[in-house]
Amino acid sequence: MADTYFLLVCDDVPHDVVLTDPGIRVLDVAQVVRRLTGLSLWRSKVLATRVPSLILVGVPQEDAEAAVTALSAAGALAQVREQPEPGFLKS
Template identity: 85%
Template sequence: MGMADDYFLLVCDDVPHDVVLTDPGIRVLDVAQVVRRLTGLSLWRSKVLATQVPALILDGVHRADAGAAATNLRAAGALAQVRAQPEPDFLKP
């Protein structure tokens, strides 16, 4: 059996997490500025993203980074959630 026939599973301490904006609140421009800092998008695109909820702001980041991002969004007046990404199908029994 060659190396190409072997499958390896890397076990990580931290599964990828997503940051989801569920409500921009009343301070949409403040939230859009936070989205801009987190994503690198233009302010206009950040505002559009912030108003189309639920919006995936960050995809597949470490839990600590996701928590910090959600805290920043909440500080700006938004409602945001940190969600663990689902386990891939090939890992399910």
């Protein structure tokens, strides 16, 4: 019996939110990071100051865009990045 492998294709490709620059208002950005991640304020501030940092991993595109909008409103620069395909599936 031969083994068969299937690649499941879903409509919603996971996305990452990357903070690239916290801007001038680092504490405001840290509070937004805290709201998005559920981390403590201290850990959120550390995450906000060490850029580039991954804020959210593997979220739907709508959630990622909402997070980038919230970070931008606080004065930060952030990006939505599509997660790459796993390497073992490439031919």
